Amino acid sequence: xxxxxxxxxxxxxxxxxxxxxxxxxxxxxxxxxxxxxxxxxxxxxxxxxxxxxxxxxxxxxxxxxxxxxxxxxxxxxxxxxxxxxxxxxxxxxxxxxxxxxxxxxxxxxxxxxxxxxxxxxxxxxxxxxxxxxxxxxxxxxxxxxxxxxxxxxxxxxxxxxxxxxxxxxxxxxxxxxxxxxxxxxxxxxxxxxxxxxxxxxxxxxxxxxxxxxxxxxxxxxxxxxxxxxxxxxxxxxxxxxxxxxxxxxxxxxxxxxxxxxxxxxxxxxxxxxxxxxxxxxxxxxxxxxxxxxxxxxxxxxxxxxxxxxxxxxxxxxxxxxxxxxxxxxxxxxxxxxxxxxxxxxxxxxxxxxxxxxxxxxxxxxxxxxxxxxxxxxxxxxxxxxxxxxxxxxxxxxxxxxxxxxxxxxxxxxxxxxxxxxxxxx
Amino acid sequence: xxxxxxxxxxxxxxxxxxxxxxxxxxxxxxxxxxxxxxxxxxxxxxxxxxxxxxxxxxxxxxxxxxxxxxxxxxxxxxxxxxxxxxxxxxxxxxxxxxxxxxxxxxxxxxxxxxxxxxxxxxxxxxxxxxxxxxxxxxxxxxxxxxxxxxxxxxxxxxxxxxxxxxxxxxxxxxxxxxxxxxxxxxxxxxxxxxxxxxxxxxxxxxxxxxxxxxxxxxxxxxxxxxxxxxxxxxxxxxxxxxxxxxxxxxxxxxxxxxxxxxxxxxxxxxxxxxxxxxxxxxxxxxxxxxxxxxxxxxxxxxxxxxxxxxxxxxxxxxxxxxxxxxxxxxxxxxxxxxxxxxxxx
Numbered sequence: 089x090x091x092x093x094x095x096x097x098x099x100x101x102x103x104x105x106x107x108x109x110x111x112x113x114x115x116x117x118x119x120x121x122x123x124x125x126x127x128x129x130x131x132x133x134x135x136x137x138x139x140x141x142x143x144x145x146x147x148x149x150x151x152x153x154x155x156x157x158x159x160x161x162x163x164x165x166x167x168x169x170x171x172x173x174x175x176x177x178x179x180x181x182x183x184x185x186x187x188x189x190x191x192x193x194x195x196x197x198x199x200x201x202x203x204x205x206x207x208x209x210x211x212x213x214x215x216x217x218x219x220x221x222x223x224x225x226x227x228x229x230x231x232x233x234x235x236x237x238x239x240x241x242x243x244x245x246x247x248x249x250x251x252x253x254x255x256x257x258x259x260x261x262x263x264x265x266x267x268x269x270x271x272x273x274x275x276x277x278x279x280x281x282x283x284x285x286x287x288x289x290x291x292x293x294x295x296x297x298x299x300x301x302x303x304x305x306x307x308x309x310x311x312x313x314x315x316x317x318x319x320x321x322x323x324x325x326x327x328x329x330x331x332x333x334x335x336x337x338x339x340x341x342x343x344x345x346x347x348x349x350x351x352x353x354x355x356x357x358x359x360x361x362x363x364x365x366x367x368x369x370x371x372x373x374x375x376x377x378x379x380x381x382x383x384x385x386x387x388x389x390x391x392x393x394x395x396x397x398x399x400x401x402x403x404x405x406x407x408x409x410x411x412x413x414x415x416x417x418x419x420x421x422x423x424x425x426x427x428x429x430x431x432x433x434x435x436x437x438x439x440x441x442x443x444x445x446x447x448x449x450x451x452x453x454x455x456x457x458x459x460x461x462x463x464x465x466x467x468x469x470x471x472x473x474x475x476x477x478x479x480x481x482x483x484x485x486x487x488x489x490x491x492x493x494x495x496x497x498x499x500x501x502x503x504x505x506x507x508x509x510x511x512x513x
Numbered sequence: 514x515x516x517x518x519x520x521x522x523x524x525x526x527x528x529x530x531x532x533x534x535x536x537x538x539x540x541x542x543x544x545x546x547x548x549x550x551x552x553x554x555x556x557x558x559x560x561x562x563x564x565x566x567x568x569x570x571x572x573x574x575x576x577x578x579x580x581x582x583x584x585x586x587x588x589x590x591x592x593x594x595x596x597x598x599x600x601x602x603x604x605x606x607x608x609x610x611x612x613x614x615x616x617x618x619x620x621x622x623x624x625x626x627x628x629x630x631x632x633x634x635x636x637x638x639x640x641x642x643x644x645x646x647x648x649x650x651x652x653x654x655x656x657x658x659x660x661x662x663x664x665x666x667x668x669x670x671x672x673x674x675x676x677x678x679x680x681x682x683x684x685x686x687x688x689x690x691x692x693x694x695x696x697x698x699x700x701x702x703x704x705x706x707x708x709x710x711x712x713x714x715x716x717x718x719x720x721x722x723x724x725x726x727x728x729x730x731x732x733x734x735x736x737x738x739x740x741x742x743x744x745x746x747x748x749x750x751x752x753x754x755x756x757x758x759x760x761x762x763x764x765x766x767x768x769x770x771x772x773x774x775x776x777x778x779x780x781x782x783x784x785x786x787x788x789x790x791x792x793x794x795x796x797x798x799x800x801x802x803x804x805x806x807x808x809x810x811x812x813x814x815x816x817x818x819x820x821x822x823x824x825x826x827x828x829x830x831x832x833x834x835x836x837x838x839x840x841x842x843x844x845x846x847x848x849x850x851x852x853x854x855x856x857x858x
Contacts, residue, residue: 251798253660253794256783288847288848288849288850291844291847291849292849292850292851294849295840295844295849298840332851336851398780399780399782399821400782400784400821400843400847401784401847402784402785402787402788402819402820402821402843402847403787403788403847404787404788404790404815404819405649405654405655407652407654409654410654410787413787414783414784414787417782417783417784417786417787418782418783418784421781421782421783421797422780422781422782422783432800433780433781436776436777436779436800437780439777440777440778443777
């Protein structure tokens with residue numbers, strides 16, 4: 089009898105979990121039910137996100153988990169040493185609010201959310217160590233902050249220009265140090281065999297992404313951009329073999345969809361290339377607005393998706409040091425991150441994506457507080473104007489509040505693209 | 514009428530499908546294997562051609578050295594030096610024509626392959642690649658130059674080309690003695706090493722007849738020694754200093770084959786640079802030039818084979834793409850297959 093009257097007060101962690109589950113379910117339900125029927129193979133990814141973010145399921149209990157603060161830590165090396173890379177970039181508003189206690193009001197929501205999440209110590213796959221490349225100011229400082237919560241954080245030096253020979257040598261050395269450090273912690277040596285195997289495994293995963301990109305170049309696009317964000321986002325933390333298997337199934341299904349002319353979008357939906365601050369689950373605010381407003385995202389230039397898969401590693405002689413150097417070059421020279429002094433490579437990538445995917449326009453999102461993307465806005469807009477490509481620049485954050493205003497702007501842009509297309513004919 | 518149209522249309526489609534199929538086969542090829550066999554064939558042809566009574570003349574744009582008696586042709590630098598060393602009045606008279614004929618013959622050979630003569634045909638280049646394979650099989654890593662060293666050393670080949678051209682000319686006007694004829698050959702490592710391929714070690718000697726010969730042949734011995742050690746630890750060590758390569762570059766624009774880059778498709782990832790035997794940085798970093806053939810290039814096309822972007826780099830014959838970089842070809846060559854079993858085999 090007495091148990092009926094027992095009141096259990098929710099702990100802060102339980103509250104955090106509940107709020108995050110609510111955010112997750114919201115997005116997953118929209119993806120599952122808010123659009124035309126998604127590919128069957130997407131169920132794996134919907135379930136994965138539900139398991140991890142609603143049911144707190146740990147995926148890597150028996151493995152050493154290596155947290156990474158940015159894209160520039162080569163996961164090839166982590167896998168070769170039997171670790172599991174976990175990318176700690178976070179998209180939850182719940183965690184963003186927790187992180188606000190540690191960072192300035194105007195800081196980037198992604199950094200705040202990542203810090204907030206780690207400060208709560210409420211992680212299903214808690215990283216055993218964290219590598220923090222010194223990319224943007226906020227990420228760089230966040231590393232130290234996170235260390236103060238009791239995590240083992242190692243800074244990995246990252247240069248802010250990439251054209252010079254010095255920067256190439258610098259980062260090659262930096263990655264060699266990282267490999268040595270991790271190798272020592274894992275008690276395992278990098279060998280020609282294990283590094284080559286992990287390079288070809290990641291390379292194969294990348295080739296699956298590229299196959300999907302080919303389908304998205306078609307006139308009839310077989311899958312939503314939001315679903316693709318979910319697939320690439322899963323690569324942050326999923327078991328890589330499971331991810332590969334699930335993505336293979338998706339590739340097969342998409343191939344069939346292309347043959348059957350199954351269109352994920354409408355007949356005249358404008359084709360959008362998405363660029364800027366990365367959409368990370370469940371912050372698919374802008375991508376969802378775009379595809380809700382009858383746009384279809386056919387490609388993206390972000391570090392949560394395209395940038396993880398686009399660039400490959402080539403080696404002339406498969407010696408460990410050659411592989412490490414080539415990895416370092418890939419993660420530095422091909423990187424289109426806005427932290428660099430010049431952004432010509434990023435502009436060329438966007439233009440190339442627009443051309444190859446036959447896109448009608450570009451939508452550029454910057455998180456309020458994501459200084460580097462805000463700073464590059466002007467040069468990208470100018471370049472797009474020169475190339476005759478329509479572009480919309482939007483500032484947003486993780487809060488659910490400004491939905492109405494944002495969707496009005498996106499809808500107007502997409503409508504204008506439709507009118508433009510109609511006039512062309 | 515209609516039937517005919519349909520037929521031609523079908524034929525066109527068939528020929529188009531055939532074309533794209535052939536293209537795919539070429540773009541997916543295992544370049545290193547293809548290159549190995551071409552190099553082996555050329556090596557036998559030029560080093561042992563004499564056994565088969567083959568003589569392709571004396572104006573070849575490669576180091577096929579006649580000091581090796583079995584060689585199937587002669588390096589153009591030999592007749593060039595001989596012609597230029599004629600007394601000035603003869604050279605400026607009728608003999609000048611022979612120089613021009615010689616150059617035209619050289620160019621005739623050259624325009625067909627451009628610098629691919631270096632990467633595919635030159636026996637001296639092939640020999641260096643085999644030394645590289647030997648090193649590789651011993652598990653020793655290659656060495657590289659720093660950017661500064663590269664920039665400074667890269668000029669040496671022009672100094673050597675100047676010796677090829679100026680020494681005989683100065684001899685012709687009487688400023689230098691007759692031992693300066695073919696001065697470059699005296700210091701060239703190919704003179705000493707090529708005869709070894711047919712078992713002749715007699716060039717490993719210093720010529721004490723005159724002071725100049727002594728110095729020149731002694732330098733030759735040192736260069737030959739450096740060549741053997743250098744090409745063991747550094748890929749294509751000698752090509753970097755080769756005066757023939759410098760001479761090629763002067764005429765390279767006139768060749769029917771070219772190495773071309775589409776910078777808009779390049780992500781500057783550096784894969785091409787990583788595999789470049791000659792450490793040419795522009796291949797990765799220059800996104801503005803269309804013609805990406807640099808003076809050190811040996812047109813081995815390893816960069817095209819290692820490029821993961823569709824059509825970013827291509828090898829053109831008469832401006833038609835004969836071999837293009839493709840994502841698919843890259844994945845095939847790098848062995849990116851479906852992994853077996855759990856992580857880390």
